[in-house]
Amino acid sequence: MPVFEATDKLKRKIKFTAERKAHISLRHPEIIEFDVFESVLVEPDIIKSSIYDDKVLLYYKEVGKDYRYLAIVVKVLNGEGFILTAYKTNIIKEGKVVWKN
Secondary structure, three states, X not given: OEEEEEEOOOOOEEEEEHHHHHHHHHHOOOOOOHHHHHHHHHOOOXXXXXXXXXXXXXXXXXXXXXXXXXXXXXXEEOOEEEEEEEEEEOOOOOOOEEEEO
16 A cells, blocks of 8 residues: 655656555664655656666655755656665765756
């Protein structure tokens, strides 16, 4: 069951499930602001494709505080996506720029 569904900057429907929320909470306990996930998908600073998997997109939004960016990793299949994971970072990974603000 989705925690939420959002339409991202690229007009794709993205799902965030309770299972993925639990995964992120366990693997990245520094992330507590799940309420901003939707805004990262809808108004990112940059979207890049993964260098490892062309079906994976990385959405970055500057959030400041302890880390510069919140990164949300999305797998896209059949025109729709779902959040795989999320993490805080100070750098944007390599990959092709799909969209930039």
